[in-house]
Amino acid sequence: MAPKFGVAILLFLPFLAFMVSAQVPTIFDITKYGAKPGADISGALSNAWKEACLSSTSSRIVIPPGTWSLSQVKLIGPNKSPIELRVQGTLKAPIGQLPNKDGEWITINYVNHFEISGGGVFDGQGTEAWKRNDCHKNKKCAKLPLNLSFNFINNTYIHDVTTKDSKNFHVNCISSHNVKFQRFTISAPGDSPNTDGIHLGRDSNITIIDSIISTGDDCVSIGDESREIHIENVTCGPGHGISIGSLGSNTAEKDVVGIYVKNCTFISTTNGVRVKTWPSAPAHLQIKDLHYENIIMNNVTYPIVIDQEYCPHNLCNLKDPSFVKISNVFIKNIKGTSYYPEAVTMVCSRTNPCENVQIADVDLTYSGKRGPTTTICANVKPTLVGKLNPPICANITGAKSS
Numbered sequence: 001m002a003p004k005f006g007v008a009i010l011l012f013l014p015f016l017a018f019m020v021s022a023q024v025p026t027i028f029d030i031t032k033y034g035a036k037p038g039a040d041i042s043g044a045l046s047n048a049w050k051e052a053c054l055s056s057t058s059s060r061i062v063i064p065p066g067t068w069s070l071s072q073v074k075l076i077g078p079n080k081s082p083i084e085l086r087v088q089g090t091l092k093a094p095i096g097q098l099p100n101k102d103g104e105w106i107t108i109n110y111v112n113h114f115e116i117s118g119g120g121v122f123d124g125q126g127t128e129a130w131k132r133n134d135c136h137k138n139k140k141c142a143k144l145p146l147n148l149s150f151n152f153i154n155n156t157y158i159h160d161v162t163t164k165d166s167k168n169f170h171v172n173c174i175s176s177h178n179v180k181f182q183r184f185t186i187s188a189p190g191d192s193p194n195t196d197g198i199h200l201g202r203d204s205n206i207t208i209i210d211s212i213i214s215t216g217d218d219c220v221s222i223g224d225e226s227r228e229i230h231i232e233n234v235t236c237g238p239g240h241g242i243s244i245g246s247l248g249s250n251t252a253e254k255d256v257v258g259i260y261v262k263n264c265t266f267i268s269t270t271n272g273v274r275v276k277t278w279p280s281a282p283a284h285l286q287i288k289d290l291h292y293e294n295i296i297m298n299n300v301t302y303p304i305v306i307d308q309e310y311c312p313h314n315l316c317n318l319k320d321p322s323f324v325k326i327s328n329v330f331i332k333n334i335k336g337t338s339y340y341p342e343a344v345t346m347v348c349s350r351t352n353p354c355e356n357v358q359i360a361d362v363d364l365t366y367s368g369k370r371g372p373t374t375t376i377c378a379n380v381k382p383t384l385v386g387k388l389n390p391p392i393c394a395n396i397t398g399a400k401s402s
């Protein structure tokens with residue numbers, strides 16, 4: 001009996017240790033590090049962070065309820081044990097410029113086993129800043145602060161927090177693995193230029209789930225070398241939709257593989273799901289395994305777009321095609337309304353036609369005066385399944401299709 005019991009204890013011990021470290025973290029409350037309402041808490045937060053990184057058991061940094069001023073902060077790992085940053089209060093960015101105006105507002109880099117939680121708010125104070133400067137008239141105005149930058153982070157869970165601002169909203173998550181954003185609310189007005197909601201790149205296994213993203217640019221933009229990106233139950237709008245690219249301009253770019261957009265809703269966005277690659281651009285990468293499923297488009301200007309002649313403001317040369325190869329695209333159960341008649345656009349490269357594109361059960365209607373919804377297709381010959389409104393690629397332009 002005794003040896004068996006001993007074995008059981010031995011087996012149980014690591015689990016026990018895990019439970020203990022997971023359930024009773026050491027608390028690092030920023031008020032114990034000198035944080036005071038009304039004063040800049042960046043020093044207190046940095047000091048709490050440094051100690052948490054050195055802790056050999058898990059820790060929880062607490063920003064208690066209330067309103068806190070944070071000028072700018074860089075929280076860098078490595079961390080020895082898991083860290084949770086519990087933001088219960090509202091963090092307010094400076095109304096004017098950041099102390100280091102080339103940096104982001106909050107940067108968190110090189111951490112593993114990290115969590116952000118707490119129900120709090122990251123407030124970039126764009127609305128205030130907006131009133132006080134002339135960015136609406138002057139493009140060269142001082143940049144408004146609001147960037148949350150989470151780079152080189154692994155095994156991270158960011159949930160139940162809100163980021164709000166107005167101009168210049170941006171969450172970057174680059175070179176990171178196994179990161180989940182859940183109930184992560186982003187709100188910025190639809191007229192804020194170039195303010196992607198969440199920008200991903202060089203990442204793998206990123207999940208964005210149960211979230212509402214309102215912004216002036218892409219809700220989620222996916223850069224090169226992204227793999228296994230899951231976007232599920234996300235409501236996007238206003239904004240420019242969920243976008244891969246634009247890609248092709250840099251020969252160092254690597255493949256994008258495995259993008260899943262499921263059970264999402266787009267409300268009055270300019271695009272729904274979109275892939276953009278530059279024509280006459282040098283890079284030869286692949287974009288493959290794209291799954292767009294169970295999506296509601298509500299008054300979306302261009303619900304589905306694959307554009308391999310992406311050329312905003314005519315800033316490129318259409319002479320040569322894009323060398324980016326797009327394949328294995330699965331579009332299934334897309335319903336709703338299109339604000340323009342061109343509900344589906346698939347303009348693929350003439351040298352690298354889109355391959356293995358499957359489209360099933362699309363019902364997109366247009367309520368305006370310019371006739372029924374239609375599709376624009378080039379260099380693509382999709383496999384069609386189920387009921388399709390509009391008829392997909394009924395009119396193929398561009399000869400080579402596969």
Ligand SMILES: *[C@@H]1O[C@H](CO)[C@@H](O)[C@H](O)[C@H]1NC(C)=O
Pocket residue numbers: 102103104105143144145146147168170172
């Ligand atoms: C936010 O991040 C993007 C991409 O890194 C950068 O171009 C932009 O300047 C940043 N904005 C601010 C206000 O830091």
Ligand SMILES: *[C@@H]1O[C@H](CO)[C@@H](O)[C@H](O)[C@H]1NC(C)=O
Pocket residue numbers: 077078110111112152153154177
């Ligand atoms: C994150 O994971 C990548 C890939 O496994 C690894 O190269 C990197 O060192 C890890 N970074 C941290 C901070 O754990």
Ligand SMILES: *[C@@H]1O[C@H](CO)[C@@H](O)[C@H](O)[C@H]1NC(C)=O
Pocket residue numbers: 155156177178179180205207
């Ligand atoms: C993907 O990331 C999640 C955390 O968001 C993790 O639970 C899961 O094990 C990861 N999957 C792989 C294959 O690494």
Ligand SMILES: *[C@@H]1O[C@H](CO)[C@@H](O)[C@H](O)[C@H]1NC(C)=O
Pocket residue numbers: 183209210211212233
């Ligand atoms: C989808 O996300 C919303 C939050 O945006 C949440 O309230 C809802 O429960 C989620 N739906 C499912 C099926 O999990």
Ligand SMILES: *[C@@H]1O[C@H](CO)[C@@H](O)[C@H](O)[C@H]1NC(C)=O
Pocket residue numbers: 233262263294
């Ligand atoms: C996604 O939507 C489909 C169809 O509406 C539903 O059957 C499925 O359960 C949903 N999945 C999740 C994870 O909510």
Ligand SMILES: *[C@@H]1O[C@H](CO)[C@@H](O)[C@H](O)[C@H]1NC(C)=O
Pocket residue numbers: 268269270299301339
């Ligand atoms: C539909 O979208 C257009 C263009 O984004 C917008 O101007 C219009 O207000 C939207 N209509 C509704 C009913 O939301």
Ligand SMILES: *[C@@H]1O[C@H](CO)[C@@H](O)[C@H](O)[C@H]1NC(C)=O
Pocket residue numbers: 374375390391394395
């Ligand atoms: C195909 O083109 C013809 C002639 O341009 C046009 O009348 C028709 O509406 C188009 N059909 C679709 C489904 O776009």
